Amino acid sequence: MDRRHFLQTLPAAAPLGALGTAAGAVPMTAERLPAxxxxxxxxxxxxxxxxxxxxxxxxxxxxxxxxxxxxxxxxxxxxxxxxxxxxxxxxxxxxxxxxxxxxxxxxxxxxxxxxxxxxxxxxxxxxxxxxxxxxxxxxxxxxxxxxxxxxxxxxxxxxxxxxxxxxxxxxTAFTTRHFRALVMEGEAPLLRNPGGEAGGDLVQAHDRAWTVRSGRARGRLVGGNLAVLSAMAGSAYWPDFDGAILFLEDINEYIYRVDRMLATLRLAGALRSLAGVVLGQFTKCEPGDGNYGTLTLDEVFEDYFGALGVPVYRGAMIGHIPRKFTLPIGAEAEIDADACTLRLLAPAVT
Missing domain, CATH: 3.40.50.10740 (Murein tetrapeptidase LD-carboxypeptidase, N-terminal domain)
Structure with missing residues (x-):
């Protein structure tokens, strides 16, 4: 079946009248809008x-x-x-x-x-x-x-x-369960990586999370893909990071690029007043051919987040992976970096 015929076999959106694109309909202000x-x-x-x-x-x-x-x-x-x-x-x-x-x-x-x-x-x-x-x-x-x-x-x-x-x-069952709980059932779940898998391993080798800096804090969730977020710096669509819990993930980026993007966040002031940081999966973020003299990801993350004075943990099930959390941007949450958990403080949906 060719693409044009396939398009004809699938439902299309119902027609509506022409819609304006008044991007300034909600003016950008320094004031935070109510959730x-x-x-x-x-x-x-x-x-x-x-x-x-x-x-x-x-x-x-x-x-x-x-x-x-x-x-x-x-x-x-x-x-x-x-x-x-x-x-x-x-x-x-x-x-x-x-x-x-x-x-x-x-x-x-x-x-x-x-x-x-x-x-x-x-x-x-x-x-x-x-x-x-x-x-x-x-x-x-x-x-x-x-x-x-x-x-x-x-x-x-x-x-x-x-x-x-x-x-x-x-x-996956994990992805579906977390999506349903948050978006369809209106729960305020505790987000924690799964424990060790069956199979006889002496210690858990997959889906591990670990503490970068101890502590517990509350704040609004902002974040997502590091490359995309850093590219928004200075625009009218840049998130409000003040008092926020920032979560980040990425894929297929050389380590020096991860370093450069985190520098962009720091130089733009995004790291100045965070409440906490959750680092998800940085899949296939490696030195790259001929770059084995670079810093490691551990060193890069320590450089940018170790001295912030806020709780930080790494390895959360966030990113370009089959099993992933669903996270509500703008919702209030509590980070416990020692337990490597995020707890939503209220349902994100009505």
Whole structure:
């Protein structure tokens, strides 16, 4: 089946009138907006699938994404441009922003979830109508490149957004359980890495978390992919880090680049007044060919976070891994770096 025929066999978003992109509808101020909790997703709800970053090039991953959400009990509606393509992107900048607007404006849609990541969200973050989004608060989730949108929407509207698996992620039992608990059941869970796996190992060798600096603190959750977050520095969509618990993850970055991106955060003032830091998985972040004289990740993290005077732990199940937590951006949480846990202080949804 060719791509055009496949597009014709899948549901499209219902047409709406033309929507403006008044990105300044909610003016940027230094004042922090009150947190706005979306309604929880319930079985039978319709969720809109969007492609705010990369295009989806094969039919099977899209079919699997739809089936996974249906298995959660949700009805699935593809954005009008969710399977479009311009270069590597899931449609033009205008088309990708339009799908977000359409689904936020449609009261029959309970939430929006990105199909996949990649790149391109920074091209549309200044095209979004944040006034429209605040008037129609609902679940919005994704990670990786979507770090840009979930932090920008939270900053500009107060809406709690979700560092969540893509529709096209691997929906392991662990990932599904944590997504359901937070987004569908309205729990305020304790997030802790799983214990040792069966199999006779003398000590736990996988999914380990460890303390970088002891302590316990409370604050709002902000963060996501380090490369994307650092690229937002100085923009009107940069998160408010004051008193926040910052969580970070990344993939396929040389260690010297991780160092440079953390320097960007420090120079931009993001590390100045944090309450705590959670370091997730830095998958395949290695010295690279010919670079074995570089600092280690341990040394880089110690340089930037060891002297902050706040609790820090590393190894949380956050990032480009099959088993991952869902985290609410803008929600209040407590970090216990000695126990290597995050505890939400209240449900992130109503």
């Amino acid at each position: 706005l909790r979306p309604r929880r997703l319930r079985p039978g709800d319709a969720i809109g699938l969007i492609s705010p970053a990369n295009a989806s090039f094969e039919r099977e991953p899209v079919a699997l994404a739809i089936e996974a959400l249906q298995a959660l009990g949700l009805k699935v509606q593809l954005g009008a441009h969710a399977l479009s393509r311009r270069g590597q992107f899931g449609g033009s900048d205008a088309e990708r922003a339009e799908d977000i607007h359409r689904f936020f404006a449609d009261d029959g849609i309970a939430g929006l979830l990105a199909l996949t990541g990649g790149s391109g969200c920074a091209r549309i973050v200044d095209r979004l109508d944040y006034g429209l989004i605040r008037q129609h608060p609902k679940f919005f989730g994704g990670f990786s490149d979507v770090t840009c949108l979930i932090n920008a929407i939270q900053r500009r509207t107060g809406l709690i957004t979700f560092h969540a698996p893509f529709a096209g992620s691997t929906w």
